[in-house]
Amino acid sequence: MKRICDCLQRMNFRICGVFLLESQFVEDKSKFFAGVLSAMSAMISLEIPHINVMSKMDLLGKVKRRKLERYFDPDPLLLTEEVNTRTNPKFHSLNQAIVQLIDDYNMVSFLPLNINDEESIETVLSHIDNATQYGEDQEPKEPKDEIDFV
Numbered sequence: 001m002k003r004i005c006d007c008l009q010r011m012n013f014r015i016c017g018v019f020l021l022e023s024q025f026v027e028d029k030s031k032f033f034a035g036v037l038s039a040m041s042a043m044i045s046l047e048i049p050h051i052n053v054m055s056k057m058d059l060l061g062k063v064k065r066r067k068l069e070r071y072f073d074p075d076p077l078l079l080t081e082e083v084n085t086r087t088n089p090k091f092h093s094l095n096q097a098i099v100q101l102i103d104d105y106n107m108v109s110f111l112p113l114n115i116n117d118e119e120s121i122e123t124v125l126s127h128i129d130n131a132t133q134y135g136e137d138q139e140p141k142e143p144k145d146e147i148d149f150v
Helices: 002-010 023-027 029-046 062-072 076-086 089-105 118-132
Strands: 017-022 050-055
Touching: 002 029, 017 023, 017 029, 023 029, 023 062, 029 050, 029 076, 029 089, 050 062, 050 118, 076 089
Parallel strands: 017 050
Antiparallel strands: none
C-alpha cells in the first residue's frame, strides 16, 4: 500500500487515507483498542494525511451516541479500568502497555459518520478536503467576477 501511495504522489495526486471503524466496536473495549492500534499503524506506515472515521452512527440510539462522544477523541487511560475488569489479571500489564502506547502517540481521533445526516457527511468531506489541500491552489474569485444570471 505504501508503494501505491508513493507512486500516486509522484504523479502529483494528492491523497488522503481514510480509516473506518464501526461504531459497534466500542461495545467491546478490546476491539476498540485493536481498532485504534490499526488506525495508528496505518497512519504511521503510510505517511500520508489521514482521517479516522467512526461509521454506522445511524444504527445507534441517541443514548448510545452520547456515550460515544468520549470515544471520538479517546483517552485510553480512562478506558483502562473498563478493559481490566473484563480481562484476566495476567493481561493487565499488557493492557497497560497498549494504553501507554496509544497515549504516547496521541494521534488517533475519530469523526462520526451518520449516512442519514447530510451535515455529518459534509464534515467528513470537509476534513478530507482540508487534509488534501483541495482548492488551495485556485485563484480566489472577486464578487464582481461572478456571472449574473438575470
